[in-house]
Amino acid sequence: AQSVTQLGSHVSVSEGALVLLRCNYSSSVPPYLFWYVQYPNQGLQLLLKYTTGATLVKGINGFEAEFKKSETSFHLTKPSAHMSDAAEYFCAVSNMNTGFQKLVFGTGTRLLVSP
């Protein structure tokens, strides 16, 4: 079975500071990994995904994540936080090899950005 652990239900940063949201996964097969963002009263928007190939993945809005197999991690970073980044962030894992693409989500991390 696959699972995702997101460390920290809330992360607070100041505007302009580094954003680091942590995600560790468990998977018995090579995983596909995703980060989604959810703004209040909205759906889930894909930030970035790792499938195969380059382990450093760049996404939208200046976010990036690095797949580290040895650490079973896929942490999300952004060099400089903006007020508009305040939202809930979800890490998810999938196993495309099964032929269907169920996503297993972490519990989410709420990012708070202060002026």
Added chain:
Amino acid sequence: DSGVTQTPKHLITATGQRVTLRCSPRSGDLSVYWYQQSLDQGLQFLIQYYNGEERAKGNILERFSAQQFPDLHSELNLSSLELGDSALYFCASSVAGKGYTFGSGTRLTVV
């Protein structure tokens, strides 16, 4: 606009009632997935349909059912509703290898 359309956006109903949530996938996407997002359970996979056939089941209650029609739109039917069924219900669609696109969700409130 993600291309995945969910209706209605909001639904308020009483316990014991039955509701139907509708999802139109992105053009060309054959797979539809339903997820439930609640405060206590987080984001949970409910069920997947592929080109009209049920492909995978997750934590879907027996009171819930879904189907996908020939035009590929899908409906999630929730019956004998309980207070604990109050949640955001998301639909997502995908085409093989291209990943998911989520709709904006239906917020169900059971009173």
